Amino acid sequence: MYPPAWLLTRTVTQDTELGGKPLLAGTTIAFSPYLIHHRRDLYPEPDRFDPDRWLNPPDRSAYLPFGGSARKCIGDRFCEDLPQPCEH
Numbered sequence: 001m002y003p004p005a006w007l008l009t010r011t012v013t014q015d016t017e018l019g020g021k022p023l024l025a026g027t028t029i030a031f032s033p034y035l036i037h038h039r040r041d042l043y044p045e046p047d048r049f050d051p052d053r054w055l056n057p058p059d060r061s062a063y064l065p066f067g068g069s070a071r072k073c074i075g076d077r078f079c080e081d082l083p084q085p086c087e088h
């Protein structure tokens with residue numbers, strides 16, 4: 001719920017759009033795993049210590065302690081192989 005990397009960035013490599021907004025190549029965008037982990041529609045009571053929340057986890061794309069996409073942390077799979085309490 002409290003990702004060490006609470007803010008990550010990406011550089012847009014070609015003109016595109018996101019959520020209907022144009023994004024020009026060269027633009028730096030930021031996204032926050034912390035804020036995603038605190039979306040109450042995904043994680044009710046995000047500040048409460050609740051290991052049981054992982055019995056029915058949201059979609060993997062809504063849990064980003066290791067970032068995501070092509071630049072995702074290579075330690076992610078290593079951590080998944082550890083016992084569950086170590087992951088969270």
Ligand code: HEM
Pocket residue numbers: 004005008009065066067068069070071072073074075076078079
């Ligand atoms: C609890 C442990 C760790 C956390 C929370 C963590 C978190 C992260 C995060 C958030 C990123 C940026 C991902 C992105 O921009 O989407 C990253 C990148 C990276 N991590 Fe980790 N990491 C951890 C452990 C490790 C370990 C054990 C290794 C190596 C064995 C590792 C190697 C890397 C590398 C090489 C990158 C750069 C990937 C790239 O830019 O292509 N990390 N990590």
